[in-house]
Amino acid sequence: MDDKKLILVVDDDPDLVEALSMKLASENYRVAKAYDGLQAWDKIKQERPHLIILDVMMPNKNGYAVCKELKNDPQYKNITVVLLTAVGEAVTSTNYTHMDGKTALADEFIPKPIDLDSLMEIVKDYTR
Amino acid sequence: MIENIPVEGMASSGDLVRVNALKVCLSAELLTRFLRGLVENRINMNLFIGGEAEGGIQFTCCVAAPDGGRVKAMTDSIAHLKACVEFSAPVELLSVFPHRFNLKVLGLGLMALGRAQIPLHGFCSSLSALTFITDHTDLDQASAALEGCFGLPPDRSRTHG
Numbered sequence: 001m002d003d004k005k006l007i008l009v010v011d012d013d014p015d016l017v018e019a020l021s022m023k024l025a026s027e028n029y030r031v032a033k034a035y036d037g038l039q040a041w042d043k044i045k046q047e048r049p050h051l052i053i054l055d056v057m058m059p060n061k062n063g064y065a066v067c068k069e070l071k072n073d074p075q076y077k078n079i080t081v082v083l084l085t086a087v088g089e090a091v092t093s094t095n096y097t098h099m100d101g102k103t104a105l106a107d108e109f110i111p112k113p114i115d116l117d118s119l120m121e122i123v124k125d126y127t128r
Numbered sequence: 129m130i131e132n133i134p135v136e137g138m139a140s141s142g143d144l145v146r147v148n149a150l151k152v153c154l155s156a157e158l159l160t161r162f163l164r165g166l167v168e169n170r171i172n173m174n175l176f177i178g179g180e181a182e183g184g185i186q187f188t189c190c191v192a193a194p195d196g197g198r199v200k201a202m203t204d205s206i207a208h209l210k211a212c213v214e215f216s217a218p219v220e221l222l223s224v225f226p227h228r229f230n231l232k233v234l235g236l237g238l239m240a241l242g243r244a245q246i247p248l249h250g251f252c253s254s255l256s257a258l259t260f261i262t263d264h265t266d267l268d269q270a271s272a273a274l275e276g277c278f279g280l281p282p283d284r285s286r287t288h289g
Contacts, residue, residue, distance in 0.1 A: 014137065014225035018256035035137045035225075039281075 005127040006030045008049035010040040010066070011084065012058045016114075020053060023116060024123070037061025041069075044076060051080040051126050053119070054106075064104040071105035080126040081105075082119070086112035133233055134279040138271065139257075141174050141221035143264050145196035146188060146249070147203070152212045153184025162209060165202040171195045175221055175259065177252055188250060190261070193218055218264035219249060222271060223257040224278055233258055236277045244273035 007029045009020045014035065021031040032047050034040040038060045044052070052070075056063040063083055070076045083106040108122050154162075159178070166173065171191055178187035191199055196215065203209050227233045234251070237260060241248055246269055249261040262270045 012139065014139075014223070014256040015254045018226060033136070035139075 004028055004030045005050040006032060006047060007123065007127075008032045008034060008040065008043050008047070008052045008054075010034045010037070010043075010052060010058070010063070011055035012036055013055075016055075020114075020119075023120070027120065027123075029123070029127070037063065037066045040066050044070065044079070049079060051082065051123060053082050053084065053123075055084045057086065067104040067106050080107045082108045082110055082122055082126075084112055084114065085109050131232070131236065132277060132279050133230070133236060135224045135226070135233070136281065137225055138274060138278065138280060139223045139225070140267060140271065141190070141223075143193040143218050144174055144190040144220060145193050145199065146190050146216040146219045146261070147199060148188050148214045148216060149212050150186050150188065151214070153181055153186055154209075154212055155184055158206070158209055158212065159185050159187065161206050162203065162213075165206065166191075166199070169198055169202055171199060171202075175252070175261070177250060188261075190219060190221065216249075219261055220264045220267045220270075221259050221261055222267070222274065223259040224274060225257040227253060227256065227258040233278075237274060240273040240277040241270060244269055246270045246273060 007024050009017050009024070009031060011017050012035055017033050017035065021033060024031050032043050032049060034043045036058045040052070040054065041061075043049070054063040054067060067081050067083060070079060070081065083104065107126065110119050110122065172195075173189055173191055175190040176187065178185060200215060203213050224233065224237065234253070237258060238248070238251070241260060241262070246266050247263050251258070251260045253259070260270070
């Protein structure tokens with residue numbers, strides 16, 4: 001049995017998914033990838049990740065909705081969710097607010113653009 | 129028989145304005161002023177392809193269509209820049225991912241678009257995505273052509289990124 005922890009990376013930017021995946025793989029994690037909220041749910045059910053790095057603004061189903069559903073589901077609520085937020089001051093065209101993030105019950109928030117060191121610290125903390 | 133390569137997704141950019149500085153070469157200073165203007169106006173670029181040619185710099189840049197007017201006003205306000213840039217008919221970026229550094233993905237994509245007689249204004253690759261620039265009006269046909277040669281997961285047809 002492979003005891004490497006599985007991290008699910010969800011973002012509609014395939015380059016960001018790939019870059020994070022490469023970094024996580026180099027730190028000895030297994031990685032699953034999804035490119036929108038619906039695909040994220042498929043992967044959560046199929047692969048049961050230890051931690052999810054979840055973007056907010058995505059097509060089909062946004063990250064807040066995925067997080068809220070997950071945290072209200074007894075079967076999955078213990079999975080750690082790190083939300084990648086680019087709201088308010090960073091993106092002028094967004095309708096999302098920081099309050100949406102708080103009500104989504106995520107475990108951690110990381111602003112975009114991502115500070116990779118901070119993200120990796122959080123991932124390591126939650127997967128020890 | 130055309131080979132079919134599995135990919136994990138395909139995304140379209142939405143309606144974009146293409147800004148070209150291809151016929152006249154720019155100085156590095158003019159390019160810097162153009163880019164600084166985008167930053168000051170908080171205009172995102174969906175794509176930037178640039179290179180140094182004999183006599184200066186050439187580039188193609190794509191921004192969201194609603195930002196086109198602001199980019200035009202900005203370029204018009206910079207002396208010498210107005211004469212160097214052209215604004216083209218609306219384009220769309222169509223990306224398949226991941227390419228996994230497989231040249232067959234590029235070859236298949238070009239063949240598919242060519243067979244469907246889709247105008248191709250450029251293509252480029254990034255870490256994960258292979259992106260084709262085509263006319264906005266041809267988006268549906270271009271998507272159909274690419275879907276014909278790339279195996280997408282069920283319910284993973286084009287998403288608007």
